[in-house]
Amino acid sequence: MPVKTFLALGGYGGVGKALARLMLKELDCNLIIAGRNLTSAIDFARLLNQEFPGGRVSARYADADNPESLEKAFTGIDMVMVLSTTPFRTKVIGQAALKNNADYLDILLQKDAFRQLEELANKIESQARTFISGAGFHPGLPAVFIQYAAPHFDKYIKANIVMAMNARFETPSSTVEIVREMGAFDAEIFKYGEWRRAKMKDFLKYDFGPPFGPQSCAPLQMDELKPLPEKYGLVETGVYAGGFNKVFNYFVAPYVILIYNIWKEASVKHLCKVMYWAVNKFSPPEMRIIFILLAEGLKDGKLRKIKLYVDTQNPYLFTAGPIVCCIKQYLQGSLKQKGLGLMGNMVDEKKIIQDLIALGIPIVMEYL
Secondary structure (H helix, E strand, O other), X not given: OOOEEXXXXXXXXXXXXXXXXXXXXXXXXXXXXXXXXXXXHHHHHHHHHHHOOOOOEEEEEOOOOOHHHHHHHOOOOOEEEEOOOOHHHHHHHHHHHHHOOOEEEEOOOOHHHHHHHHOOHHHHHHOOOEEEEOOOOOOOOHHHHHHHHHHHOOEEXXXXXXXXXXXXXXXXXXXXXXXXXXXXXXXXXXXXXXEEEOOHHHOEEEEOOOOOOEEEEEEEOOHHHOOHHHHHOOOEEEEEEOOOOHHHHHHHHHHHHHHHHHHHHHHHXXXXXXXXXXXXXXXOOOOEEEEEEEEEEEEOOEEEEEEEEEEEOOHHHHHHHHHHHHHHHHHHOOOOOOEEEEHHHHOOHXXXXXXXXXXXXXXXXXXX
């Protein structure tokens, strides 16, 4: 099989750096670091070639605001990976990929990004391309964890994801998707057999233990969960996230919601700076992510509760790992579906869990 060439748009950012190193370690591939800052792309490509001998890494200029630069940059690649926060340019990037007969992957959270790709669905299908959206751990792993637990029940009833994060943002712009998601607060949850828009009263309280303790977790929008209630007969499912620290929880989060709802996109740059300051200044020095599936159902006529969780101090590995494991399935041709889809629905859940554990990500299942 010919060696595939991947282009990482925004590949010199925090996630991009972790993903690039993991791909070069785990995959036989060529990698192009691309973005509007060509100097940063060249410098990082040079560093990677020193760390991973073989000359597999190069750099190109690509600006999501300039479609011509994208079409030129995507020449001769097999897949473009969107690692920058460019949800409003998703369709443009997808069109440039299709013009170059390239596949596509992004790590974008906002549902508007996927809606843009849906406008290209017919072209994606007619060209037999693979477009994977929402890759990473959130989105990406909620649907994987829920599906992985399904065989442990005769009747699946509830499946909720809760998470708490203590991480650092590399730049204020790294927070842009979270700011927009928080400000819009248009998450949906599935309760009592129907999807409905979440309200403030739907926050889920969970005690994560040290260092996070009890948290009031906000509902998040996760389209990858949409097929699961019908597939498994679930009565309740959703994804809920705790805050970063007390200053963020009690002061910054309400401020972000208030200001965004007044000024919308005009406030995003300011709110990114505020969030960057609050998270990086007031969070404990130890980085950590706790990601948990709380599942309930019946087994042999008795109530069974399962906790499937990750507790890691390596947030970049936990973000990059699922992407690399997804790409492995893409290269092997073992994705559950082709065309356009969300990572959480496209990957084989058993295989990706096995591969994540092999990468050193601690995934544990407990019966409660």
